[in-house]
Amino acid sequence: MRDSNTDLRVIRTKESIREALVELIDEKGFEAITVKDITTRAKINRGTFYAHYQDKFDLMTKCEDEIMLEMSRIAKQNFPSIIAALETNSPTSTPFSIAVLIFVYLNENSGFMKAVLGPKGDLSFQTRLKDFMWKTMFGNEPNAILKENSLLVPGQYLASYVASAHIGVIQQWLDNGRKESPQEMARILSTITVNGPFFAAGLKK
Amino acid sequence: MRDSNTDLRVIRTKESIREALVELIDEKGFEAITVKDITTRAKINRGTFYAHYQDKFDLMTKCEDEIMLEMSRIAKQNFPSIIAALETNSPTSTPFSIAVLIFVYLNENSGFMKAVLGPKGDLSFQTRLKDFMWKTMFGNEPNAILKENSLLVPGQYLASYVASAHIGVIQQWLDNGRKESPQEMARILSTITVNGPFFAAGLKK
């Protein structure tokens, strides 16, 4: 058996399906979509769909998984956690540079992300994404830095706050047509995150 | 042998190839494109390309043919010639309504048309398109109306003038990002054509 993950037919088929999914979520919302809608739009046989996915929920989950896996790969490859980056203050890999990579990735997948985070999207995805960001930023275990900073606010609330805030910024950016570059967005987001919202708004010296 | 023209694989493959062609013409111009470029971009095997086309010139010609065939179908289905429409003054099918259909079609194929009419496109296509418009508008033979109107300007120059002018308007529209609707463009174009440029510009009562 040759590697079916590099077979151009498989790659193109999956791309078509995902594109169709994004378009249809935008048009009628996830709930209203049928498998037939997807295959007609994607111009593939319905049987082919079932060769890859069990049903539309399975498709949704797998698309989400891919997105998060890829984001995770980008983040981990460049630094185990943002907190760790804060510790070392390394010039080559900072929260900023990680954020750039994430935004570049989001930018390339903006169709899917917008559809899935939008009003007609899948609510459960937001939860999963927050979870993912939590782990990416702080690792699976609350680490030392997090504990030190948790005198006023318990660590998990801090993480939730930051993760939700980030998603809010991302949603705003996607809805606004992505006028800022990934670099600019990374700067904005890391400015808020590192210095705090009031500082970033210029209300605090 | 099943009908290979309705096989979804064939349809998707050809679409991918054409999309890739359009992108690459935009990026580097037709001359610089290799077959390998196209197949890589389209995510198909190079062998598959040769199953459908002899080489990149054959591809180009066949894309052009399809566009013109389709435009021709639209025009002829709705009226044998614009001149004939002018004669009858029919309310259901006028030069305007034909032009709307053409612009709707151009709008849907704007990627290809823009690439092919643009500075990096295939020069021979402009000639073919003018030729096509000539025949669409005036038929294969100079007709009575055309002769009547050719006291000051010989008919073939009039036709060339109008065809070239139309292409100019189309290019301008495509380059400008198609801000006007097909309906609006049809109104503009038929206003100029029927009443003359100076009248349309408001310089002539």
Add this chain to the structure above:
DNA sequence: TCGGATGTGTTGGTTACGGAACACTTTTTT
């Protein structure tokens, strides 16, 4: 409440496409 229409999964036989390799020709580099 029934019947036609639409969607769901699944199957078996058929075909278009992909991968890999081939001998050549053309371009680019040195």
Add this chain to the structure above:
DNA sequence: AAAAAAGTGTTCCGTAACCAACACATCCGA
């Protein structure tokens, strides 16, 4: 001018995707 690299056009074999058809599940208007 020779060597290396990239592109061309073609082939053989395996397989992903195709079509058609199926039994069954919903749904909706007569």
